[in-house]
Amino acid sequence: MATLGRLDWYDIARATNWTPSYVTEDELYPPELSGADGLRMEAWESYDEPYKQTYSEYVKVQREKDAGAYSVKAALERSNMYANADAGWISVMKAHYGAIARGEYSASTAEARMARFGKAPGMRNMATLGMMDEIRHGQIQLFFPHELCGKDRQFDWAHKAFDTNEWGIIAARHIFDDMFTTRGAAETALMLTFAFETGFTNMQFLGLAADAAEVGDWTFSSLISSIQTDESRHAQIGAPLVTVLIENGRKAEAQQIVDVGIWRAWRLFSVLTGPIMDYYTPLEHRKQSFKEFMQEWIVTQFERSLLDIGLERPWYWDEFMAQIDTQHHGQHLGVWFWRPTVWWNPAAGVSPDERDWLEEKYPGWNASWGKCWDVITDNLLEGRIELTYPETLPVICNMCQLPINTTPGPAWQVRDYAHTHEGRTYHFCSDPCRWCFQVEPARYAGHLSLIDRFLAGMIQPMDLSGGLAYMGLAPGEIGDDAHAYAWVEKVRAARERLAS
Amino acid sequence: MTDTGVLQPLKTWSHLAGRRRKPSEYEIVSTNLLYNTRPDAPPYEVDPGVFMNRWYIEHRDGSGLQHADWNSFRDPDELVYRTYTMLQDGQETYVFGLFDQFDEREHDEALDPAWVEQLAVLYTPARYLFHALQMASAYLQQMSPASTITNCCAFQAADSMRWMSHTAYRTKELQLTYPDAGFGTGEREIWEQHPAWQGFRELIERALTTWDWTEAFVALNLVVKPAVEEAVLRQLGNAARHQGDMLLGMLTDAQLVDADRHRRWAGVLVKMVSEDPANVAQLASWLDVWVPRADAAIAAFCAALPDSPDAAATATAATRDVRRTLGV
Numbered sequence: 041m042a043t044l045g046r047l048d049w050y051d052i053a054r055a056t057n058w059t060p061s062y063v064t065e066d067e068l069y070p071p072e073l074s075g076a077d078g079l080r081m082e083a084w085e086s087y088d089e090p091y092k093q094t095y096s097e098y099v100k101v102q103r104e105k106d107a108g109a110y111s112v113k114a115a116l117e118r119s120n121m122y123a124n125a126d127a128g129w130i131s132v133m134k135a136h137y138g139a140i141a142r143g144e145y146s147a148s149t150a151e152a153r154m155a156r157f158g159k160a161p162g163m164r165n166m167a168t169l170g171m172m173d174e175i176r177h178g179q180i181q182l183f184f185p186h187e188l189c190g191k192d193r194q195f196d197w198a199h200k201a202f203d204t205n206e207w208g209i210i211a212a213r214h215i216f217d218d219m220f221t222t223r224g225a226a227e228t229a230l231m232l233t234f235a236f237e238t239g240f241t242n243m244q245f246l247g248l249a250a251d252a253a254e255v256g257d258w259t260f261s262s263l264i265s266s267i268q269t270d271e272s273r274h275a276q277i278g279a280p281l282v283t284v285l286i287e288n289g290r291k292a293e294a295q296q297i298v299d300v301g302i303w304r305a306w307r308l309f310s311v312l313t314g315p316i317m318d319y320y321t322p323l324e325h326r327k328q329s330f331k332e333f334m335q336e337w338i339v340t341q342f343e344r345s346l347l348d349i350g351l352e353r354p355w356y357w358d359e360f361m362a363q364i365d366t367q368h369h370g371q372h373l374g375v376w377f378w379r380p381t382v383w384w385n386p387a388a389g390v391s392p393d394e395r396d397w398l399e400e401k402y403p404g405w406n407a408s409w410g411k412c413w414d415v416i417t418d419n420l421l422e423g424r425i426e427l428t429y430p431e432t433l434p435v436i437c438n439m440c441q442l443p444i445n446t447t448p449g450p451a452w453q454v455r456d457y458a459h460t461h462e463g464r465t466y467h468f469c470s471d472p473c474r475w476c477f478q479v480e481p482a483r484y485a486g487h488l489s490l491i492d493r494f495l496a497g498m499i500q501p502m503d504l505s506g507g508l509a510y511m512g513l514a515p516g517e518i519g520d521d522a523h524a525y526a527w528v529e530k531v532r533a534a535r536e537r538l539a540s
Numbered sequence: 541m542t543d544t545g546v547l548q549p550l551k552t553w554s555h556l557a558g559r560r561r562k563p564s565e566y567e568i569v570s571t572n573l574l575y576n577t578r579p580d581a582p583p584y585e586v587d588p589g590v591f592m593n594r595w596y597i598e599h600r601d602g603s604g605l606q607h608a609d610w611n612s613f614r615d616p617d618e619l620v621y622r623t624y625t626m627l628q629d630g631q632e633t634y635v636f637g638l639f640d641q642f643d644e645r646e647h648d649e650a651l652d653p654a655w656v657e658q659l660a661v662l663y664t665p666a667r668y669l670f671h672a673l674q675m676a677s678a679y680l681q682q683m684s685p686a687s688t689i690t691n692c693c694a695f696q697a698a699d700s701m702r703w704m705s706h707t708a709y710r711t712k713e714l715q716l717t718y719p720d721a722g723f724g725t726g727e728r729e730i731w732e733q734h735p736a737w738q739g740f741r742e743l744i745e746r747a748l749t750t751w752d753w754t755e756a757f758v759a760l761n762l763v764v765k766p767a768v769e770e771a772v773l774r775q776l777g778n779a780a781r782h783q784g785d786m787l788l789g790m791l792t793d794a795q796l797v798d799a800d801r802h803r804r805w806a807g808v809l810v811k812m813v814s815e816d817p818a819n820v821a822q823l824a825s826w827l828d829v830w831v832p833r834a835d836a837a838i839a840a841f842c843a844a845l846p847d848s849p850d851a852a853a854t855a856t857a858a859t860r861d862v863r864r865t866l867g868v
Contacts, residue, residue: 043643044712052724053708056671058732062745072591095698095705096632103625110622145573145687148694155678155697161671168674168701171681171694176621179569186568190551199553202575213575213585221576222584222592486587516547 046094053094054162057081073157075224076285076293083288087160091276098169102176105266112262113184121257122191127522128320128387129255130192135320135384136248137185137198139208139312143216145178146202150220150228154277157225160284163277167225170233170274177267184263193516197383204512207381207490208311211441214487215304222483226281227297234278235301238345242271243337244313247328251317254325282349291350296479298346299354303472306360307440309334314368315375318398319389320522329401334364356472363470365402369409370445377416378430379519380504381511387522390417391530408449420528421535430504436489438466439473461485566618572611573687595751600683604826605754605819610686613812616804624695628702635706635794639713642787648717655783656718658846663780663788664714665727665737666772667707672744673768674700676760683753692805699798706791736844739837740768746833754813758826761806766862767834769799770855771841779845807866814867823868834859 059081060068071078093101122130151174154167185198201209219231245268252261285294317330328336339361343353354360376386390398390413398405419427434443435456444467446454457468461481468474477484493499499510508518550557555572576596582588583596619627642648651659677697684690715723722730731737747759777792813819835856842852 043640044709049709049712052711053667053705055728056668056704058668058728058741060745061732062742063749067749068745073595095702096636099625099629099632103622103629106622106625142573142575146575148690149576149682152678152682152694152697156675156682164671164675164678165701168678168697171678172621172624172698175691175694178573179621182569182573183565186552189553190549193547193549196550196554199555199572203555203572203578210585217584217586222586222590483586483590486589487585514547515545 046092046097050092050094054165056161056164057084057159069157069159071224073153073224074159075157075226075228076159076290079159079226079285079288079290081159084160084163084284086287087162087284088280089162089166089276090280091166091273093166093169093273095169098172102172102270105269106176106180109180109262109266113259116259117187121259122188125255125257126322127385127524128322128389129257131384131387131522132251132316132320133185133188133257133260134192134194134197135312135316135382137181137195138201138383139212141178141181141185141198142202143212144174144181146174146216147220147232148172148174148178150174150232151274153221153228154225158229159225160281163225163229163281166274166277167229170277173270173274176270180263180267184259194383194385194519197517200512201383205490206383206511206513207436207441208375210490211311212308214441215308218483219301219304226285229278229281230294230297231301231304232278233275234282235298236305237271237275238278239302239342240305240309240338242268242275243341244309245271247317247333247337248313250327251321251325254327255322279345279349282351286350295351298351299356300476300479302342302354303356303360303476304440306363307442307469307473310363310367311371311375311442315372315386315389318368318401319372319394320387323394323397326397330368331364331401339364354472356475359470359472366447367445369402369405370447371442373409373412374434374443374445376521377428378434379521380429380508381513382519383513383517385519385522388413388416388527391527392534393530394527404449408447408451412448417528417531420525421532425525433491433494433507435467436491437469437473438487438489438492439468439476439484441489442469444469564618566615566620569620570615570688570691574685574690577610577685596683599751600685600753603752603754604822605758605813606816607813607819610684610689613686613688613809615688615692616808617801619691619695621691624698628699631794631797632702635791638787638790638794639709643713647785647787648714651785652783655780655785655846656714656721658783659714659785659788660722660726661730661734662736662776662841662844664707664711664723665731665734666776667704667711667727668731669737669740669744669768669772670700670704670707672748673760673765674698674704676744676748676756676764679748680753680757680760683756685753689809692802696798696802699802702798703795706795710788710791736841739833739840740772743767743833743837755826757806757809758823759830761802762810762863762866762868763827763830763834763859765799765802766859767838767855769796770858770862771838771851773799774858775842775845775848775851775855779848779851782847803862803866810867827863827868831859 065081066078148171151167151171155164155171158164158167182199185195188195219236220228223231245264249261249264249268252264282294314330317333346353375382376388379386395406395410416428437444444456446452457471457474459466459468459474459477466477494502500506552563556563556567576583582593584593674697677693677700681690681693681697684693711724731741743764747764750756750759773792773796777789780788838855839852842848842855845851
């Protein structure tokens with residue numbers, strides 16, 4: 041054991057800022073790459089990362105973590121978990137790995153940006169470890185699904201997804217690239233480590249690990265828990281930076297960046313995490329609804345951290361709270377309806393028992409979302425499966441890149457939040473998505489959504505087959521109902537019982 | 541694909557499936573991971589003209605050295621994250637074992653006072669330089685166009701943080717034994733002003749502001765790092781042994797194990813780009829600019845090493861040998 045304790049020498053290891061003289065400060069730290077509008081180096085002296093770790097501790101702890109996660113995987117290799125798992129859970133794994141593994145790898149680029157261009161040495165050191173963490177998360181989340189490639193072609197998408205123009209991946213790239221890889225180091229820290237990781241994924245990974253344990257997938261559970269412990273360290277890069285910005289009169293800028301970040305992260309959650317928790321996870325294993333999870337873990341905790349570091353709730357807080365109740369139902373319905381356009385098999389999650397649960401957790405569900413599912417269910421019961429497939433395209437939001445939708449039923453009031461910028465009309469799903477565009481139009485204006493590309497003739501032929509080819513999806517990969525519509529027979533049985 | 545046109549499961553990722561052998565763990569988790577190099581698309585999925593897209597198009601895609609398939613690069617050590625931490629945890633156990641053993645023997649108390657003064661000037665300020673290597677490697681990490689290269693750069697950045705951390709640890713130990721010798725307090729001024737360091741400071745400030753990614757690689761891995769490693773690790777380590785400071789000699793030897801690994805991957809990348817004569821010419825013209833700066837840095841630093849008349853010449857020659865071994 042080392043004679044000196046970590047804190048005896050830690051400060052020396054983060055006293056590494058010097059005044060350059062062969063180049064200027066702005067040449068060494070170009071403001072566009074360092075961010076915070078070129079805030080001078082001296083102002084960063086007070087930056088103090090709350091989670092302190094040395095290189096030596098890092099390699100020791102991380103070696104042990106990997107030994108744990110890989111040995112659980114090896115030990116359970118011959119278990120028949122995969123063969124016995126509910127098809128809904130298999131879909132959770134496919135959606136998760138495809139949307140996350142290489143996205144996390146890309147976050148190593150973001151951490152490297154902070155490691156090079158951050159102006160506080162403690163931030164650069166923690167981001168160096170964060171860069172390593174994200175390589176770990178990319179690699180381990182490829183290694184684990186790789187063994188499933190031989191069982192199901194859709195697992196190829198754990199690697200392949202990010203090379204394609206599949207609509208969900210366009211949305212994921214748009215969000216990740218906006219938040220992590222195209223901003224200066226300071227803004228990256230606020231958006232990636234504070235808004236996204238502290239706010240959302242840190243807690244979501246705890247929830248996902250608990251769900252995996254609940255369904256008996258110990259390999260996935262130990263993997264996700266292990267990743268979460270890394271996040272809980274490097275997610276702490278951003279908060280002390282807010283303090284520095286506030287001290288230097290930049291609270292409004294910090295608030296705006298965090299507000300954009302939270303909203304963008306929320307929209308991704310509404311399509312990825314919401315359906316997984318409320319529809320894909322087998323009913324008997326659901327501990328909490330998505331809404332309850334969001335309220336208990338994300339909203340309450342994150343609201344506290346926001347206020348603790350001196351920021352305010354985002355201006356759209358009421359809209360955010362309302363969407364927690366509704367948005368993911370619409371996203372789920374859309375994903376299931378357009379199921380040939382995803383690389384996993386969406387679980388409908390609307391058998392009679394599941395609908396009872398949804399109605400209990402979301403009073404009014406049967407009178408709104410349920411009405412849409414009634415039509416789908418009737419068509420399936422009557423053998424008209426062709427009517428349950430899409431013939432048209434959804435309108436996609438030019439910010440979140442997700443289909444625009446609101447709660448159906450008597451109160452239905454879908455509306456397009458349009459905005460014209462330099463002669464082009466953009467369509468948004470909500471006021472906050474439109475606001476994200478308006479605060480920095482040059483960042484988004486030239487991007488084409490999947491639908492914009494379709495209308496521009498970039499996708500040929502202009503039908504579902506052309507769309508699937510453009511998205512890189514072929515038969516054998518394209519999604520279908522996770523349970524091969526077995527749930528429809530439960531509905532039939534229930535109706536027959538009722539009729540007799 | 542079957543006769544019915546339905547894709548069948550494969551034994552590995554589709555991008556690796558065309559080959560005849562079973563992919564290794566290294567290949568499964570390291571190859572083709574970047575999505576910012578997709579053909580016919582801007583690097584990042586926002587406005588194509590946004591600053592960072594322009595930055596990547598100019599400094600990465602338009603870089604001075606070109607290759608048709610950067611993704612074909614393979615790390616000769618085939619390190620993945622989990623083997624890196626195993627490897628380096630073992631190395632750290634060794635180094636911290638050295639620290640403890642020498643501490644038990646009251647090594648620092650027994651040092652020659654003149655050498656202690658030298659350590660405050662020639663050794664402990666090196667943490668700035670090592671940290672700068674960390675930053676420069678992190679730049680290469682974010683700019684290189686293949687994940688197999690990116691990973692080598694990340695490990696190199698972490699290794700540089702390792703050298704910086706050892707230096708900080710030793711700085712504190714020396715400060716505790718010699719509270720009035722400037723340890724832990726005087727390094728910044730020495731790094732910014734002492735003649736022994738100005739060559740290296742100029743060298744690294746220029747390398748850190750070299751944005752073209754292949755020039756940044758050539759400057760860092762073929763010139764700056766060899767110069768730092770041969771002068772500030774090897775020659776300083778040799779001088780230390782002559783002064784009875786066995787700890788520093790053994791420490792720099794341990795750090796040079798990392799440097800040897802960095803040279804191995806750099807050599808493979810040099811070999812890869814050297815397939816194209818245009819690259820060879822460009823690389824040579826960059827070396828013409830960078831090598832004299834590095835030679836001057838080595839000369840200034842080695843001139844300050846006590847009892848080391850041949851240090852500069854030996855270190856300079858060693859950097860030539862390194863580059864020759866790497867194929868330039």
